Amino acid sequence: MGEEVIDEMPCSSRPAGRNRLKFLLGGGVIALAVIYLIFTATQSTAAYFFTISELYARGEVAYDRYVRVSGKVTHAAIQFDPRALMLRFQIADESGQTLPVVFHGPKPDQLRPDAETILEGKFNGKVFTAQTILLKCPSKYEEEKGIVEEKVEAVR
Amino acid sequence: MAADLGYVALLLAFVLSVFAALAAWWGERRRTIELVFSARNSVLAVAGLLTLAVLIELFLLLSGDFRVMYVAQVTNRAMPAFFKLTALWGGQAGSLLFWSWLMALFAAAAVLGGWQRTRLLIPKVIVVTQLTLAFFLSLISGIWALLASPLEALGMPASAALMSEMETLTPFYQLKFTPVDGNGLNPLLRHWGMIIHPPLLYLGFVGFVIPFAFAVAALSTRQTGDLWIRVIRRWTLVAWLFLSMGLLVGMWWAYGVLGWGGYWGWDPVENAALMPWLTGTAFLHSVIIQERRGMFKVWNMVLIMVTYGLVIFGTFLTRSGVVSSVHAFAQSGVGPLFLGFVAATFVASVLLLFTRLDSLRSENALDSWVSREAVFLLNNVLFLAIFFVTFWGTIFPVISELLAGQKAIVGPPFFNQVNGPLFGLLVLTMGIAPLMPWRRASPGKLARLLVWPVLAGLATTLGLLAVPTLRQFAILPGTSLRIVPVTAFYGLLVFTLVVIGQEFWRGTRTRRRAVGEAYWTALVNLVRYNRRRYGGYLVHLGVVLIALGVIGTQFFKVETQRNLARGESFTITSPLTGTYTVTYEGLSASIVAEDVRRTAAVLKITREGQFVGLLQPGQDFFIAQEQAMTTPAMHHSLAEDLYIILAGWEDGGVTATFKAYVEPLINWLWIGGLVFILGTAMAVWPTPVEERRIAVATSASGRVVTARS
Numbered sequence: 101m102g103e104e105v106i107d108e109m110p111c112s113s114r115p116a117g118r119n120r121l122k123f124l125l126g127g128g129v130i131a132l133a134v135i136y137l138i139f140t141a142t143q144s145t146a147a148y149f150f151t152i153s154e155l156y157a158r159g160e161v162a163y164d165r166y167v168r169v170s171g172k173v174t175h176a177a178i179q180f181d182p183r184a185l186m187l188r189f190q191i192a193d194e195s196g197q198t199l200p201v202v203f204h205g206p207k208p209d210q211l212r213p214d215a216e217t218i219l220e221g222k223f224n225g226k227v228f229t230a231q232t233i234l235l236k237c238p239s240k241y242e243e244e245k246g247i248v249e250e251k252v253e254a255v256r
Numbered sequence: 257m258a259a260d261l262g263y264v265a266l267l268l269a270f271v272l273s274v275f276a277a278l279a280a281w282w283g284e285r286r287r288t289i290e291l292v293f294s295a296r297n298s299v300l301a302v303a304g305l306l307t308l309a310v311l312i313e314l315f316l317l318l319s320g321d322f323r324v325m326y327v328a329q330v331t332n333r334a335m336p337a338f339f340k341l342t343a344l345w346g347g348q349a350g351s352l353l354f355w356s357w358l359m360a361l362f363a364a365a366a367v368l369g370g371w372q373r374t375r376l377l378i379p380k381v382i383v384v385t386q387l388t389l390a391f392f393l394s395l396i397s398g399i400w401a402l403l404a405s406p407l408e409a410l411g412m413p414a415s416a417a418l419m420s421e422m423e424t425l426t427p428f429y430q431l432k433f434t435p436v437d438g439n440g441l442n443p444l445l446r447h448w449g450m451i452i453h454p455p456l457l458y459l460g461f462v463g464f465v466i467p468f469a470f471a472v473a474a475l476s477t478r479q480t481g482d483l484w485i486r487v488i489r490r491w492t493l494v495a496w497l498f499l500s501m502g503l504l505v506g507m508w509w510a511y512g513v514l515g516w517g518g519y520w521g522w523d524p525v526e527n528a529a530l531m532p533w534l535t536g537t538a539f540l541h542s543v544i545i546q547e548r549r550g551m552f553k554v555w556n557m558v559l560i561m562v563t564y565g566l567v568i569f570g571t572f573l574t575r576s577g578v579v580s581s582v583h584a585f586a587q588s589g590v591g592p593l594f595l596g597f598v599a600a601t602f603v604a605s606v607l608l609l610f611t612r613l614d615s616l617r618s619e620n621a622l623d624s625w626v627s628r629e630a631v632f633l634l635n636n637v638l639f640l641a642i643f644f645v646t647f648w649g650t651i652f653p654v655i656s657e658l659l660a661g662q663k664a665i666v667g668p669p670f671f672n673q674v675n676g677p678l679f680g681l682l683v684l685t686m687g688i689a690p691l692m693p694w695r696r697a698s699p700g701k702l703a704r705l706l707v708w709p710v711l712a713g714l715a716t717t718l719g720l721l722a723v724p725t726l727r728q729f730a731i732l733p734g735t736s737l738r739i740v741p742v743t744a745f746y747g748l749l750v751f752t753l754v755v756i757g758q759e760f761w762r763g764t765r766t767r768r769r770a771v772g773e774a775y776w777t778a779l780v781n782l783v784r785y786n787r788r789r790y791g792g793y794l795v796h797l798g799v800v801l802i803a804l805g806v807i808g809t810q811f812f813k814v815e816t817q818r819n820l821a822r823g824e825s826f827t828i829t830s831p832l833t834g835t836y837t838v839t840y841e842g843l844s845a846s847i848v849a850e851d852v853r854r855t856a857a858v859l860k861i862t863r864e865g866q867f868v869g870l871l872q873p874g875q876d877f878f879i880a881q882e883q884a885m886t887t888p889a890m891h892h893s894l895a896e897d898l899y900i901i902l903a904g905w906e907d908g909g910v911t912a913t914f915k916a917y918v919e920p921l922i923n924w925l926w927i928g929g930l931v932f933i934l935g936t937a938m939a940v941w942p943t944p945v946e947e948r949r950i951a952v953a954t955s956a957s958g959r960v961v962t963a964r965s
Contacts (some may be wrong), residue, residue, distance in 0.1 A: 115550060123630075126437075130634075130637055130641070131637075134644070134678070138648055141669075141670050141674045142666060144673075146664045146665070146666050146670070147664060147666070148662055148664040149662070149664060168580075175497070182818075182819050182904070183456075183819050185819055185913060187819060206903035206915070209884060209904075255518070
């Protein structure tokens with residue numbers, strides 16, 4: 101077995117080697133292009149997870165970059181102006197660091213003190229402007245591992 | 257009592273599936289036909305036992321035996337009987353049982369169906385299907401809990417705890433007490449889309465195990481000729497059909513029920529179902545090359561092996577969502593076991609492939625860049641690229657956490673940016689492929705066939721570029737190329753559309769001339785006698801229509817969000833049909849079902865001053881679950897949907913907040929989906945024997961030729 105390894109080409113007019121090389125080259129170019137696309141798109145769209153302390157520690161590096169930050173809604177007043185669809189609240193992490201949040205959109209039903217949230221948006225050093233609010237609330241359902249999520253998106 | 261019986265059936269099925277695999281293996285090795293017969297009978301017995309187990313589970317669900325933990329988790333007293341039955345796949349344990357049952361039925365059908373024709377392959381088919389089945393059954397029959405005490409003794413208490421928890425994963429696990437009522441099914445799942453979506457997906461997943469089993473059987477017995485390819489063709493298409501339907505219904509449900517105005521969010525769970533579809537579709541295409549030209553043999557093996565791995569991975573992912581975090585993964589014993597199984601089967605497959613490489617030598621080489629083989633190759637590379645991008649994006653949180661120590665995610669913009677252009681190229685290969693002859697195209701003939709499609713495509717692109725209103729609507733986030741990609745994409749679609757039309761026309765004309773039939777008869781007969789080819793074209797037509805809708809919603813979607821007092825209104829402008837005015841007239845309350853209360857807003861919709869209708873977006877409150885669910889309201893037309901959600905209200909409805917979307921061309925997505933399914937069904941439908949002779953004759957020449965018989 102395997103002794104008569106010849107690339108059989110019963111009825112082809114061109115040498116196989118040259119063609120094979122061409123196809124390998126072509127495939128290589130496509131693969132490189134895709135890898136390049138993946139690489140640049142990952143860099144430009146990846147949203148990092150930060151804790152509130154990390155977000156402050158990063159300083160200007162994190163400003164105006166799309167990030168994810170998680171924390172608990174604090175007991176400070178949740179202000180909502182339904183006419184303007186403007187929502188303001190604060191979240192805090194375990195260390196007690198707080199982050200003021202502003203969200204332009206409807207108030208999620210589950211947004212109440214001590215609710216666990218994951219926010220996506222941008223931080224300008226003072227206020228976090230959330231694009232989406234994801235709330236995790238205890239649930240009875242097994243398939244979500246005891247968590248039910250509510251997700252709200254801001255007006256674009 | 258019934259639960260005990262179900263559990264015994266499950267355990268017996270597990271034992272018999274292991275026995276079937278061993279007996280088939282041994283029987284083939286020792287050439288003992290009795291053992292293979294015994295293995296076959298075991299396969300049938302496993303199917304019977306699992307049918308019994310499923311029936312018992314259904315009985316438990318229906319009778320509301322809340323002492324059974326699974327029943328208490330997914331049903332409650334208030335649920336209608338129909339939903340109680342569908343709760344079989346409403347939770348993890350039940351869906352694994354359901355999966356196993358389907359697997360057992362498919363395996364039995366494959367073994368019985370192939371018994372005569374593929375006698376030499378059957379033992380290994382039994383080994384592969386029954387080992388897969390045994391793994392799934394081990395998860396839900398509490399087998400792994402047996403490992404708890406040995407692990408404890410070895411000083412691994414954490415692993416021991418995980419394994420002993422596996423005991424509760426059986427759908428027949430009984431609590432020490434009987435709860436008064438169950439939790440009930442998640443309200444989001446109480447929709448016909450969610451009722452048929454999981455079974456369709458599972459049928460697709462399970463279906464792909466059969467081609468994989470035949471591939472492994474062919475490889476290990478070195479029967480790598482045409483036989484296995486012909487045997488699995490229908491299996492693959494059926495699996496693919498179900499998977500495609502599952503994906504489409506899932507999108508439809510997400511759009512109609514989830515209330516976010518979208519249908520696809522590149523969520524890990526969605527990706528888990530898409531990935532095997534991508535590699536499966538690549539396989540479906542490249543296997544044609546093997547059938548016709550004896551090429552790409554190793555490639556095809558790799559594709560079906562990867563698809564199998566993804567199917568197992570997908571089954572697991574759709575039920576646990578572990579990709580969102582490494583931590584969630586380690587919290588259940590199921591994750592590591594699944595990953596271990598996927599890794600083990602993958603390593604075994606690769607080893608098998610390497611030891612059999614000599615039997616997979618290509619019978620031909622690629623002759624030219626300009627040939628159908630080359631276009632199929634490009635099509636495969638693109639499918640794999642899209643798969644890889646999707647895979648990368650799905651597991652990126654895990655990668656970044658492991659490598660960079662910092663968790664990050666990539667969202668829809670990543671997938672759209674990278675996969676968008678790749679899908680565009682894919683449409684191009686789809687358009688060109690039918691025009692390409694095998695081996696090598698003659699430039700003159702190719703050019704003649706390309707004239708009309710290219711002209712039509714160019715005209716579309718240029719024509720759309722000239723429409724000024726389109727420019728203001730086409731928004732591609734994050735780039736300055738706004739209008740060019742959109743119009744180019746539409747040009748491509750029209751190009752492909754004209755190619756498909758031209759193929760039908762050329763076939764009809766040839767047949768009409770040769771057989772002397774009228775145009776309509778010729779068309780109907782053309783399709784009837786070449787179902788595979790023209791079914792395929794219909795599938796492509798479906799893809800074009802789907803793409804029409806996808807691009808429409810991706811680039812031209814308009815959304816707005818407003819808070820209105822009674823009597824107030826807002827406007828939203830469609831890129832295609834003009835400006836809608838939405839006026840809020842008040843809230844209404846109603847009782848939808850025994851345990852569901854609805855609050856709906858009444859909205860008057862006009863377009864350019866013309867009354868369109870009343871829309872009533874609302875929120876359903878599920879009393880037992882204390883959960884609210886938005887119910888979007890839509891105004892459908894072929895041009896677009898106006899899609900409105902009630903986001904909230906204040907002071908009993910004095911003011912209310914709405915979200916409105918205009919979704920251009922979205923209904924073409926669903927129409928395209930129907931065409932797609934129809935085309936696949938047509939390709940898969942058995943051809944009667946006398947017609948097959950003609951079909952073989954016609955397809956052997958690569959073109960439609962006369963069938964004057």
